[in-house]
Amino acid sequence: MRVVFAGTPAFARVALERLLAAGFEIPLVLTQPDRPAGRGMKLQASPVKQCALEHGIAVAQPRSLRLDGKYPEDATAAHEAILAAKANAMVVAAYGLILPQWVLDAPVKGCLNIHASLLPRWRGAAPIHRAIEAGDVQTGVTIMQMDAGLDTGDMLLMERLAIGTDDTTGSLHDRLATLGGRLIVEALELAACGGLAAEKQPADGVTYAHKIEKAEAAVDWALPAAVIERRVRAFNPAPGAATALAGEAIKVWAAHPEAARAAGVPGQVLSAGADGIRVSTGDGVLVLTELQRAGGKRLPAGEFLRGFPLVPGQVLDAAVKAAG
Numbered sequence: 001m002r003v004v005f006a007g008t009p010a011f012a013r014v015a016l017e018r019l020l021a022a023g024f025e026i027p028l029v030l031t032q033p034d035r036p037a038g039r040g041m042k043l044q045a046s047p048v049k050q051c052a053l054e055h056g057i058a059v060a061q062p063r064s065l066r067l068d069g070k071y072p073e074d075a076t077a078a079h080e081a082i083l084a085a086k087a088n089a090m091v092v093a094a095y096g097l098i099l100p101q102w103v104l105d106a107p108v109k110g111c112l113n114i115h116a117s118l119l120p121r122w123r124g125a126a127p128i129h130r131a132i133e134a135g136d137v138q139t140g141v142t143i144m145q146m147d148a149g150l151d152t153g154d155m156l157l158m159e160r161l162a163i164g165t166d167d168t169t170g171s172l173h174d175r176l177a178t179l180g181g182r183l184i185v186e187a188l189e190l191a192a193c194g195g196l197a198a199e200k201q202p203a204d205g206v207t208y209a210h211k212i213e214k215a216e217a218a219v220d221w222a223l224p225a226a227v228i229e230r231r232v233r234a235f236n237p238a239p240g241a242a243t244a245l246a247g248e249a250i251k252v253w254a255a256h257p258e259a260a261r262a263a264g265v266p267g268q269v270l271s272a273g274a275d276g277i278r279v280s281t282g283d284g285v286l287v288l289t290e291l292q293r294a295g296g297k298r299l300p301a302g303e304f305l306r307g308f309p310l311v312p313g314q315v316l317d318a319a320v321k322a323a324g
Helices: 010-021 047-054 072-085 101-105 127-134 169-192 225-234 301-307
Strands: 002-007 025-030 035-037 042-044 058-060 089-093 111-115 138-145 155-162 241-245 248-258 269-273 276-280 285-293
Touching: 002 010, 002 047, 002 072, 010 025, 010 047, 010 089, 010 169, 025 047, 025 072, 047 058, 058 072, 089 169, 111 169, 127 138, 127 169, 127 225, 138 169, 155 169, 225 241, 225 248, 225 285, 248 276, 269 301, 276 301, 285 301
Parallel strands: 002 025, 002 089, 025 058, 089 111
Antiparallel strands: 035 042, 111 138, 138 155, 241 248, 248 285, 269 276, 276 285
16 A cells, blocks of 8 residues: 655654554655754754655645645645655654645545543643643544545544553653554555445534643643643743743643642742652642752752752742743
8 A cells, every 4th residue: 555644753653663664665754844953053954854864755845735725835845745656655653744635535545643641631732741641541543534624534443541640741642642553554454355444523522622732731820739840841842831030931741739728929939858859829839849950950859959958938929931
């Protein structure tokens, strides 16, 4: 089976590698244009592009796929490349561009999407983050037949995955990427022999995983400790939950709620030691166990305090600027 692959980040690279290992012919890869990254802000190829080049696969990086859009020359070149690929199917994983109808119609078997949630819950851009933030106890991967809507297509395969109480977006991302790679191989093998059945998404239970905004990472100490703790895990590794003291930004990478009543105003430090920094919240106490100063390293609470002492009574800032 010939498969065009469209994806950009590490999540998608895992799927591309699994498809190649399974023997699928990939004549063309679509991925986002190179972006500036790192301290030098040099242009950097996406993980998917890097993988494609390592395997000698042709790469297209259109800025848009709309033939009547802002970059018609990009879309026209991509259109010609996709048609020339003569693919049986297209696999899409975290690509980052909207697929117009001509793309959905190009492959014989259409476009299959690897979506990191149990649809219809968490349609949209950030399903992993939002599942952790909401306190979901399970998530999973849905292989979906793409249509013109936002993650509204028929479900082809689905597998559930438990969310651990210590899962971060980083750890859950890696497990879901592995699961997605396995399921897309299974889906294409079933499609090749006509054994892939489509199921409509249920009308009930639809939620949207809106894109993570940087300002959301600023810790709001007026929230309950349990809610803040979930956000700490949801925003790890990016953008990183952030607070501040006297104008200096502090990232919070790990924390846990404590079964104790809040004894101060929200954000007030109650105690600080090697076992953690206890902070009062809108409901309960949150114990911060891994932190980072601007420009510094992530450190356990005890080591952090040696370079940035905190004393009971100080109040951490909830200003949005702390997330910068």
